[in-house]
Amino acid sequence: MTYQLSKKDFYAEPLTKTKAIPEEFVKEAYLVFACRHKFCRDICPNFDLTRREAHTSYGFHTSILAVSRGVGDLDRLVDDFTYCLECGACELRCPNTSMGGDFYRRSTTTVDLVRKVRRDHVADGGEIRNWSAVKDYLDEHRGFVAGQGELVTRWADGIRIAGDMRTALFVDFFTATQGTEVPRLAAQILAKVGVKFGVYSTPGVTAPELLSENEEEWKQYAGENVDAFKNLGVQTLVVTNPHDYALLIREYPKWFDMSGIETVFVTDFILRKLKEKGVTPAIAVEGEFAYHDPCTLNKLVVEADSPRELIAMVPGAEIVDVPPGNQWRYCCGNGNGPYRKLHEDVAYRIGQKRLRAAADLGADTILVACPHCKDQFTDVKTRAGLPVEPVHVLEVLAKSMGIDWQTTSPTIG
């Protein structure tokens, strides 16, 4: 898929207490502050529950403006910057993006902004409430790096993999340790379709949380990945976790030359291969399904079709679909960064609202294309007692293709 480069150079200048905020950054804040539409507020899944305008794109930019004019203090305002799911809905609904971004080549980049403010605040010696939970998660992943070659392929026990790295499955630490069903299902579906592939086993710490703590460290892992892709002769990178996919499509091109490497999300790749090989899932899978768009595909990358097309190929699957545009205001509650670790209660309520919306449609199953959504919905379903089962799209597809898949692969790590 096409890489998407959107970069503001003035974000590279760190925010510190001792230096004035650069004027270019202040003008950026004015561009959103000057807007009275506040579409960013109405589309935000977090604002939907907290009802705090300071938690919106409008609020973030206004806070920067307040600090720049000496009427606000980042030590007191930084907590607001943690109430961002990094889903990107506000960026898309901002008229600066949607009605003029392509014409002026200047758009609203709230996700980049909140990540920058958090990491600059931490680097400047500031504190963020509950940040230790994020640090623990990142430290756990940093600890995986030493043995990553074995760890990242352990999910594949019992599955024969050809090892042809021209097509490489990108499996990150979260998917390799907690969401192992996704690569297992993907590998078995691809094998059934006759695709030869290898597994890229040294991803480093790719969690988007790291961009909110230490951008240079994230860039180091990403740079090593790009070098390794080229040394291994990777031509097509098939990404199992949409959080990584969004980073590869949107963040890597900011700093690295990705030419010669095609990055594809796993559902897009499987759909393409099914069509190329003329394979049609034949076994009926009964159920009343709703589909939940992951924020990464639907809002950050804006490519939301392939999971729906895969479900449509499964005979018997009744889907009560909510179009992608209507789902911009939804999130599972996990967010595309540290949100759930910082605000577990609000995250739970966001997820509960989304699951309830699926139940109200009469669905008994909510299909997802993201292991983080599945993790969050599984937790929410259990706590809220809602009768909607979260299931990965690939699981339904595998069933329909008669694949003897295993969802009980052990949690590793």
Next chain:
Amino acid sequence: MAEDVLYKYGEIEILPTRMEQYIRQQEMNEGERERIVRARNIHLDWYHRHFAYEILPPPEGEWEPKA
């Protein structure tokens, strides 16, 4: 049409020289431009589905703005 625009890939775009004094352009490639256009179309479809019971066709023939 004002003369201060570029035509690129069938779309209009402001002349970069007009974005140098106050608000500067950011680095943006075609993939990002296409993403913005896709998102705009998704939003306009949503808007039409919810708030329009009819979509008016453009005027036929040569159209002149009213004086």
